[in-house]
Amino acid sequence: MRTFEYAVQAWDSIAANKGRAALTMLGVIIGVCAVILLIAIGEGARKYIWKELGELGTNILIVVPGKTAKEGGMHMGTSTVRKLVFDDARILERRSRYVEHAVPVVIGTAYVKYYGKNRDTYVVGVTEPYFDIRNLGIDVGRKFTAEEIDAKRRVCVLGRTVKNSLFGDKNPLGTLLSLGDAKYRVIGVMAKKGVTLGFDIDDVVLIPTTAARDLFDTDSLFNITLKVASESDMENAKRDIIAIIKRRHAGKEDFTIMSQDEMLAVMGKILRVLTSVLAGIAAISLLVGGIGIMNVMLISVKERTREIGIRKAVGAKNSDILMQFLTESVVLSAVGGLGGIGLSMALAWLITLVWENIPITITWWSVAAAFLFSAFVGIFFGVYPAKKAAGADPIVALRYE
Amino acid sequence: MVVLKGVKKSYGTGDGALEVLKGIDLDVKAGQYIAIMGPSGSGKSTLLHIIGCLDRPTSGTYHLGGLDVSQAAMDELAEIRNGKIGFVFQQFNLIARMPAWKNVELPLIYTAMPPPERKALATSMLRRVGLSHRYAHRPNELSGGEQQRVAIARALVNSPRLILADEPTGNLDSRSGADVISLFDELNAEGITIILITHDTGVAEKAHSIVTIRDGVFLRS
Numbered sequence: 001m002r003t004f005e006y007a008v009q010a011w012d013s014i015a016a017n018k019g020r021a022a023l024t025m026l027g028v029i030i031g032v033c034a035v036i037l038l039i040a041i042g043e044g045a046r047k048y049i050w051k052e053l054g055e056l057g058t059n060i061l062i063v064v065p066g067k068t069a070k071e072g073g074m075h076m077g078t079s080t081v082r083k084l085v086f087d088d089a090r091i092l093e094r095r096s097r098y099v100e101h102a103v104p105v106v107i108g109t110a111y112v113k114y115y116g117k118n119r120d121t122y123v124v125g126v127t128e129p130y131f132d133i134r135n136l137g138i139d140v141g142r143k144f145t146a147e148e149i150d151a152k153r154r155v156c157v158l159g160r161t162v163k164n165s166l167f168g169d170k171n172p173l174g175t176l177l178s179l180g181d182a183k184y185r186v187i188g189v190m191a192k193k194g195v196t197l198g199f200d201i202d203d204v205v206l207i208p209t210t211a212a213r214d215l216f217d218t219d220s221l222f223n224i225t226l227k228v229a230s231e232s233d234m235e236n237a238k239r240d241i242i243a244i245i246k247r248r249h250a251g252k253e254d255f256t257i258m259s260q261d262e263m264l265a266v267m268g269k270i271l272r273v274l275t276s277v278l279a280g281i282a283a284i285s286l287l288v289g290g291i292g293i294m295n296v297m298l299i300s301v302k303e304r305t306r307e308i309g310i311r312k313a314v315g316a317k318n319s320d321i322l323m324q325f326l327t328e329s330v331v332l333s334a335v336g337g338l339g340g341i342g343l344s345m346a347l348a349w350l351i352t353l354v355w356e357n358i359p360i361t362i363t364w365w366s367v368a369a370a371f372l373f374s375a376f377v378g379i380f381f382g383v384y385p386a387k388k389a390a391g392a393d394p395i396v397a398l399r400y401e
Numbered sequence: 402m403v404v405l406k407g408v409k410k411s412y413g414t415g416d417g418a419l420e421v422l423k424g425i426d427l428d429v430k431a432g433q434y435i436a437i438m439g440p441s442g443s444g445k446s447t448l449l450h451i452i453g454c455l456d457r458p459t460s461g462t463y464h465l466g467g468l469d470v471s472q473a474a475m476d477e478l479a480e481i482r483n484g485k486i487g488f489v490f491q492q493f494n495l496i497a498r499m500p501a502w503k504n505v506e507l508p509l510i511y512t513a514m515p516p517p518e519r520k521a522l523a524t525s526m527l528r529r530v531g532l533s534h535r536y537a538h539r540p541n542e543l544s545g546g547e548q549q550r551v552a553i554a555r556a557l558v559n560s561p562r563l564i565l566a567d568e569p570t571g572n573l574d575s576r577s578g579a580d581v582i583s584l585f586d587e588l589n590a591e592g593i594t595i596i597l598i599t600h601d602t603g604v605a606e607k608a609h610s611i612v613t614i615r616d617g618v619f620l621r622s
Contacts, residue, residue: 005510009510012498012499012503013498016498306494307496309494310494310495310496310507311507311511312455312479312482313453313455313482313488313494314482314483314488314507314508314511314555315479315480315482315483315484315508315511315512315559316479316483316511317475317476317479317480317511318475318476318479319476320479320511394455395450395455395456398490398494
């Protein structure tokens with residue numbers, strides 16, 4: 001008997017018991033759907049982060065004080081760490097031909113006030129190239145100039161969130177607002193950047209880094225953000241940076257260079273582990289679905305004992321009976337698998353329709369893996385009932401009531 | 402065609418063994434039509450199962466069409482049942498969810514015959530037993546007599562040379578029973594060997610010869 005024939009026979013008997021078959025498949029449908037959707041959400045999150053970080057500029061290196069183990073993220077030997085200072089940034093820009101810009105970044109929080117309205121917000125001290133490096137556009141007004149930075153002018157560029165909460169619809173250009181104890185003149189408003197990875201990039205006030213040094217009364221930098229001329233120079237740039245700062249820090253490598261790619265790789269790794277754990281849990285429900293199939297197949301074998309006897313009497317071999325029942329359970333699980341794929345696609349579509357910002361990316365390999373796994377479940381849980389059917393004594397089976 | 406020598410069959414082992422057949426010799430020539438009679442528990446069904454290759458004798462030999470099948474493997478027996486023997490049962494033994502023609506087709510799906518030919522053959526067998534108009538009906542939509550005729554069509558579909566019937570009229574009223582028996586007469590007239598078990602002397606008398614079995618042995622007639 002040919003494989004096609006087994007499938008026809010299997011379909012015949014499944015069709016004779018549609019309701020039961022549908023309920024049995026439901027377990028597999030839910031399992032497959034859960035596996036595919038969870039992987040899709042994990043994959044979507046990974047792609048989303050990739051895209052979001054890409055929007056924050058490319059070919060960027062960030063030097064932070066302290067030696068950080070790349071994998072663990074622990075600070076070590078903090079007592080001997082030398083802070084990064086403004087000169088470090090200036091010298092990097094001057095000495096390395098791979099570094100296009102080196103921006104000394106100072107970050108702190110401050111109370112921003114404008115007539116009765118106020119807000120606790122991040123104040124970021126940067127130099128003028130920072131706007132281009134981080135793809136920060138200016139909506140109205142202008143960014144600060146090199147002269148203003150050198151002269152420690154108290155000017156500021158507002159993020160959208162800060163502007164909206166302090167000024168509403170009014171034009172803030174030219175007004176003075178209080179940042180801590182000092183007054184700053186608003187010269188520009190950033191274009192809306194939105195929320196990236198849970199951080200509201202628009203909830204900031206940008207001021208000249210020199211002014212920030214006074215505002216927070218510190219000489220140490222939060223980080224140095226560097227723009228490298230081209231992607232192929234990233235490694236050269238890193239080498240230069242290490243050599244230059246080490247020389248300035250008495251030969252000690254008490255700082256860490258991070259690149260966007262490395263941050264992405266670490267996050268991607270975390271997400272992948274998370275996704276596999278979730279998919280594994282979903283796969284357990286697929287196994288439970290398989291047990292449901294075994295249960296129904298055992299009932300079916302019992303109910304059809306006489307049919308098995310008849311088939312054997314007219315010439316079915318044990319292997320024919322085995323294959324017939326095995327095919328039946330595989331058809332049940334495979335059709336359930338296809339149903340699960342369909343359901344997962346429908347749900348993915350629905351989810352993106354309702355919540356636009358939940359990233360879902362269904363990958364072909366997850367679909368293939370979930371389907372193959374469901375077929376495997378059908379075989380695995382189908383073998384025992386099928387063996388039971390095949391081993392039935394035809395004489396006893398024919399007399400079965 | 403069917404030659405049994407000293408066939409014994411016992412169930413179980415050791416002291417608790419139950420010997421159902423205690424040495425059966427039987428020689429049925431091709432084209433013969435014989436009836437086996439005997440009380441319940443005499444071993445006649447067991448004998449028919451052995452002749453039908455559904456079971457194997459504990460000892461003794463059985464040659465079917467010159468071939469020794471007494472110790473053949475299960476798969477070989479399945480092939481023999483499929484190609485050389487047609488069964489008719491008292492309970493009809495049709496598969497309830499399948500229409501008449503699919504029931505008739507059943508033995509053919511275990512052969513290499515392609516589906517269109519199978520369907521054509523099954524249809525012509527239904528016509529042969531006078532049921533072409535019942536082609537798509539399920540067993541529960543057919544009368545007892547009709548069901549048994551479907552079962553006979555199924556037994557005939559692989560053109561076997563031997564038909565084995567276990568009380569084929571046992572569940573039928575006398576008229577349907579008579580129809581079935583006259584169908585057997587026709588088949589026998591075409592040269593098919595028939596061995597049937599019956600309690601009904603009227604049915605048995607249609608056969609060429611009658612053998613009676615009691616306590617696992619034939620009575621000399």
